[in-house]
Each structure stands twice: as C-alpha cells, then as structure tokens.
Amino acid sequence: MGGAQEFSYENSWALVGRARRRHRQGMTGPRFTKLVETLPSTVPFVGPEVQERQRGAPFDARLGANESVFGPSPFAVAAMQDATTECWQYADPTNHDLISALSARLSTTHAHIIVGEGIDGLLGYLVRMLVAPGDPVVTSDGAYPTFNYHVAGFGGVLHKVPYKDDHENVDALMEMARSVEAKLVYLANPDNPMGSWHSGSVIEKALDALPDGTLLILDEAYIEFAPHGTAPEIDPDDPRVIRLRTFSKAHGMAGARVGYGIGAPELIKSFDKVRNHFGMSRIAQAGALAALEDDAWLEEVVELVAEARNRIGAIARANGLTPLPSATNFVAIDCGEDGAFAKRVLDGLIAEGVFVRMPFVAPGNRAIRVSAGRPVDLDIFEKALPKALAAARK
C-alpha cells in the first residue's frame, strides 16, 4: 500500500510527449461509425473569447450571447462560494434537492422534473432518445442552431418552416409535423433569435393540433422575461410535450450549466437511460437552489432587462433603425436592409469592441441581436452604433 514504492505525482506530466519513438507510421486510426464519419467538426456558436483572441483585445461590452450581465443572485453567489470547498464530492446523481425545490415551485411531483447540464445538454439527450438516422424532425428555419446540431448528430432529417412576420409559425410547424410524421417539433416561446412570442393559449391550441406520437419540445429559456400569459397552461402529465427551462438566462448562471425539463413521468424517467448521471456540478446545483429562493432578485433582473430593452430600442430608433418587439433579454434590431448590410453593421460593432450576434437566416438576418446590458454597457453600444452604421454604409 505504498511503503517502499516511490509514488510520484510526476506521473501526471511530461511522460506523454517524450517517447516519439513508439509511434509507428501507417497505423490505422479508430473506426468511426458511418454516421459520425459524415458529420462535420463544427461549433454551433463561436464564443466571444475566440473573437477576443483573434482581435487581440477583450470586448468592452459583452452583449452577444443573451447572458445576464446583471449576474446571479448574491445568495446564489454565496452558495456557490461555500460549495467550492466541498467540490471534492460528486454531486448527488439524482439531483434530489434541486428537483424537490423545483417541483414545489412548479406544483408538480419529483417524477415530472429532469435536471441536466443546461438546455443544450437536455436537448442532446432528447434527440438521442427519439431520433434514429432518417427520422423526421421539425423546427423553424433560423431557430436554435444547437438543436439542429444535435439532430444532425444523431442522423435525424430536419424539416424547416419559415418564420412568419418574425414569429415562429406555429400553425405551419404543426402542419409540417403532421405531413412528415415528425418525431420531434422544436418551438421556442419566447423565440430566439427574433425575441418574438406567442401567448400561452396559442401554444395550448398547437398542442391539440400536434399529431399523435410527436413530441413538442417547448423551449422556455426566456420565459421569465415574457408578458404575463406567455406560459401556456399544460398538464405536467401530458405526454405530448416537454418544457425546457434554464438558470442560464434570468438567473444569470449560464457558465454554471443548469437546465431543467418538465414533462410526463415516463419521458422524464427515460433520461436515466442515457444521461450522464454524475454530470452535474455540485457547485452549480448549490447556486441554483439558492437562486430559486430569491424571487426579489429575479424580479429586479426582469425589471432591469425591461429597462435595457427600452434603451436598446431608443438607441436603435435614434439611428434610424427599427427595434423588434421582444419578450426576452435581447432585442433584434432591424437594420433596414439585407443580411449583407446587417453583417457589416455587426462587424463594425465588433471592431468597436461590442460583442453582438445576428440571426443566421433570411429575412431575420436583416437584424442584429443585442442582449440587455447595464447602462454602462449600453453607453458603449450607443457610441459604437453610429460608427458601425457609417462604416457599413460606405
């Protein structure tokens, strides 16, 4: 058990690179699956850090990823700081305490809630559970690229429905789902990247138009920012839908990775077939638990975001641009011309030190997307926008 042996932490380092001698040229590499061989090595989004390294300077305002610059609740920060010293322990793989707190808030049972590594992680598990190669999936053309990434990653066939007046076209999504017998339909309400939304009753009606055997993924990442009545009333036992929510947006914990899903127990239980049971951070769960109890902070953030949306709208209008109505923590600003022009505006803002993004697909790509910021962030945006516009018009 040790004794005379020379144990050595140096095993960790330096031994990898030395023995170039051992590698024989011409050895066969691993044999990937046929599906994986066809996939591109891709990144759904380029992170701002990559752009910062490319431009050789940090951004002055970080308004591109719909993060909450207002940060997490101070109670969440304190809980996470306390939890750092106990992060030698794996998190409870059943995520019991967080699920308890969520189910109490949501008036469901434990069996209706799944906690996972952000909505991104849960989307990956969902697609894996339902989509085999060739299976049809429906989404909006220009909606969340990470969902599309997962669908492609499991060989699903995406059927895309155009936006209608900058809104996800719910009727057309349901119609497409029926026509292709979709396994999954993805619908974000409120929507990203346009910021538009439907009232909850529209979603409730859509559910009844959903074909038998199709699961609706209702992505409610931005629901806290939306007007009263945007969240539909759905029986948590309803097997036709799973709602996804997150601590990344209003709760200001994007970098901690906590999302959750609300659905019928049979579906929720199925996540245990595929999920990474010990995948949750213990620190993040402690933070989420504390965040859940701080309604005052949530309310304050929602108010600050509403103010920021107004200010972004005012800045846009002062520059002759059109802000689109938003029920999220960002505003899509219609730059009034085509995608190439909006891209030049975007590039100009980035050159001025403002991290923003834009919708990928026409006609949404006539807009740039600006996340809610503090007054100091929006001051920077306000100064940068006229310069970016001038450069774009040259």
Add this chain to the structure above:
Amino acid sequence: MGGAQEFSYENSWALVGRARRRHRQGMTGPRFTKLVETLPSTVPFVGPEVQERQRGAPFDARLGANESVFGPSPFAVAAMQDATTECWQYADPTNHDLISALSARLSTTHAHIIVGEGIDGLLGYLVRMLVAPGDPVVTSDGAYPTFNYHVAGFGGVLHKVPYKDDHENVDALMEMARSVEAKLVYLANPDNPMGSWHSGSVIEKALDALPDGTLLILDEAYIEFAPHGTAPEIDPDDPRVIRLRTFSKAHGMAGARVGYGIGAPELIKSFDKVRNHFGMSRIAQAGALAALEDDAWLEEVVELVAEARNRIGAIARANGLTPLPSATNFVAIDCGEDGAFAKRVLDGLIAEGVFVRMPFVAPGNRAIRVSAGRPVDLDIFEKALPKALAAARK
C-alpha cells in the same frame, strides 16, 4: 420592447400544475428509438446521498466514491470563488486557456487535448463516435460500470475478460480485441476497483499487440497516485490510443466535472462533431487552471493518500483481513470469504455510518473498497470495521 406590457417573472412558476383540464387521456407518448426502448432506466452507481436519505442520517465518513476528502488546492478554491461572480458568462467553448496550460505541462500541442465534463462525459462521446449497434467492445469483467453503461447505451456488444490475480489481464484483453475485432478496448491503469496496476512498459507492449483499427481507451484517472513508471511513454500522435485523465481524483474536484483526453489530433478534433460545446462550467475551468499550477498541493495530497493507504492496510490486518496493494487513492480489502460475506461487511459499515463500496464481480467481490481518508475519517472506519465484521460473522 416592454413599455405597456406586464412582464412577469411569475411566468416561471405555478402555471405548470394548474390546468389539469388540458390533458386528454389516451394520447400517444413520444416514439423512442428501438435502441432506447430496449435500455433500462438505470444508474451506474447509487450515490451516497440516496443512501443517506434511505437511512435517515448523513454518513460520518465518506469513503466510498474515491473522492479526495483532502479537497482541492486552496488556490483552486480561491479561483472558483472568484469565478462565481462571472458565471453569468458561458465558458469559452474551445476551453482554450485550460487546454493551453495542459498542453504546456504535457509537452503536446493544443490539437492533442480535449477537455470534457469529466472522464464520464468523454467516455460517452468516445463510445458515441465509435460504437454503432452490434459493434464489439472489450473490457474487463468488473471494471468501470459507467463505461459499460455508455456501450450499452449506444448498442455496443461488450466482451468481458476476467481479471487475473486482481489485475486487469492485459494480454487477454488484447487477444479478445483481436478475436472480436473490437472497436474499443477499455483499460484502466491503475485499475478501479481493485487498485492494482501495471508498469508503463506493459501498456506500451500491449499497444503493439492491439489489432489494427482498435482504439485503446487508457483510463488514467488515478495515475497521480501510482509509482514512478506506471505512466507509459506514448507518442501523442499515436492514433491507437487515447489517455483519459481527470481533476476529480488527486486534484479533489469531482463535483466540478473536469476531465481531459490526450490523443492524436484527428481523434481529438472529432469530439467537435458530437460534444456539448458549451457544456463546461466556467467556474470549474477556473479551478482546474489554478489546480494545475499548484504542484505542491498535488504532492501533499499524494503523500497524504499514501499514508492513508498504509493506515487502511494496518486497520485491515489488525482485523485479520488482507489489504490488496494499491496505486490509487483507495484500498480493496480482501475480506477472506465470498461476495455475500463482503456484502455483509459492507452493509455493517454503512449501518455504522461509513460510506464504502465494493467490487461488483467475483472474485473481486470478496473485497470491500475503502477510499483514502483523513485521520479523523479513518478513526471512524477503524471503530466501525470490527463491529461490521462481527455482525457479518453472526
């Protein structure tokens, strides 16, 4: 942009459970893939928190999951605490800074390193990339259950090789890989759950016995605790092997979820096809970066673990049991009888408030597995073991 709308954080809560009216009985649920339909809803390991809830009391000593009760480096704790306030930001999806630091320590390039959500997360990605339904995979019978869980989860066929004298049987693993034309061979060195190890030269030789087109997954989660010479010398460009390492064990950050892989660039790049690009915790990465620079802490932990192993061995011998040699942060204690007896000893320890686990498969299951603890933890173990043995012998 807000204005007259009543935005409401209350969208988050309470709307889910209300409208029971909307659920029509008899609706078809989602259609799972054929593969997922065959999978059990399972948990590779039951967590200690579940057992604590069942027994209605916390454990007095947590020695069952090979966590490092000595905790992370104080610098890592400080870095994580600092990072909590910036966790409103997503982590850099390229994990650039951590990969830079790792590649500098390991004398590789960036292109040789992948960072992921613990070794568990990386194992899931690897299996997904290489194993289609029916594909053969080789491991040792009684080795890491989470690997087996992932293989089953992607429909792979596991071929298991018995341990030999409580060691993974490297020659037999290679022979089995040849005979079934395995896509993957899993080998942990040092081994879990027995704690045994092979010298690096054995692994180097095994690599040359590996059939063409088979990838060796060399799990080195415990490498920091092993005698000098346990880490093989492998060209990082060698396409036949990927080494997996972690911040969960010697670095004391199991609950933060940071693992990494070292392999040939083509394989490393392929992770970008399937991984959750924004899956890493920003807080965890800050901690890992700081931990990497604190060699003094790592050395101290390795020494404390060696002392703890000696003490566990002494306690075992004082009770007439046989500690097995270990190059890890745990000791498998041969209880001298069969699996049923060891299970009774284990249950007795748990009843006494000591969380321990045991190997699942005979003949390893004649042992219980006790993680290195502080003197105070091992005092509790020392008191509990005779009682557990007496109860087991009744």
